[in-house]
Amino acid sequence: MALTEAVQDYLEKLFWFEEAGIEPTQANLARGMNVSQPSVNEMVRRLVDDGLVERDERKRLHFTAHGREVAQKVVSRHRLIEAFLTTVFKIPWDEVHEEAHTFEHAISDSLEQRMYALLADATACPHGHPIGGHPREAGEPMSLVPRNSVVRLLRFENEDPDLLRLFRRSGLEPGDRYILLAASEGHVAFAPADADGDDGKAELPIPVAGTLSVRVEERGDGPAATATPQTGAQAALLGETAWGM
Ligand SMILES: [Zn+2]
Ligand SMILES: [Zn+2]
Structure with a gap:
């Protein structure tokens, strides 16, 4: 299933919420994405229809197994690109988040694999967020x-x-x-x-x-x-x- 950039961005934000322990409500999602509540409602309906997230009785959002797998992949790719831009292109880490956000929707799986191979020791993005299955210390x-x-x-x-x-x-x-x-x-x-x-x-x-x-x-x-x-x-x-x- 091909996922639109908007769908990937929402999954990415929900994954960040889960990592940071932020309540996955539609209100928080609207604030986090900086969009209106109606846009969030519409997108959430779509994520639910696509089998990526589920709503519990308190209307909080939770990943399905498939949704979490997709979200982790998008987030991991973003962080890998950031590590690549700072390590290989020497771009300062305060500039790479926006760059990576553009790139992450454009690179192929095989380019991602090559970047990962080139950065074999990269365990986190330059801002400290773990890549792939590397552990995240709470702090x-x-x-x-x-x-x-x-x-x-x-x-x-x-x-x-x-x-x-x-x-x-x-x-x-x-x-x-x-x-x-x-x-x-x-x-x-x-x-x-x-x-x-x-x-x-x-x-x-x-x-x-x-x-x-x-x-x-x-x-x-x-x-x-x-x-x-x-x-x-x-x-x-x-x-x-x-x-x-
Ligand atoms: Zn980033
Ligand atoms: Zn980062």
Whole structure:
């Protein structure tokens, strides 16, 4: 069955929701896709008719086995293309998400296989999201982690282009270690863990820092920037336009 680009995009978004633990409701889907509720309703009817998703009694959406298989393939291809563009073409990682989104609908299975062979050691996209069956470590939103903690950045949960540019300007690299520092009101501050004092210190608004998943390697004794969990996973994938930047 040939799937339209729109169908693939919806499956991709639902797969991200499932990974991040975001409730797969039609309302969240409308926000995540940045489209109107009626368009979502229409597309969901089609996904159900095509046997790709099912609606439960609370109208949440769940993949069928076939739907999940297709979604995983689309998502994996997107991440592989991102890894290819950064590794082979040396395109900065804050530019590849949009490029990959265009490419992912255009490449053949055999080109995908060749790209994968060329990047035999690629386990994740340049933003930290696992490719294929590679495991995804849950992590914690950076905004909920106590000050003075040392963390390793696992992922940018939201690949919104404006956010990615901001993360790059802030000196963040997935896989690197950071120490959490005292911040101004409503912000999270950090510096590279091996830096001298405050060298390389940067600050992000709490909802933005809530989209960074980290592994806590040494838990600090200070307060967290916020105790409100919705700045974490819920903020991660929804189509917010104002990030307080
Ligand atoms: Zn992406
Ligand atoms: Zn990515």
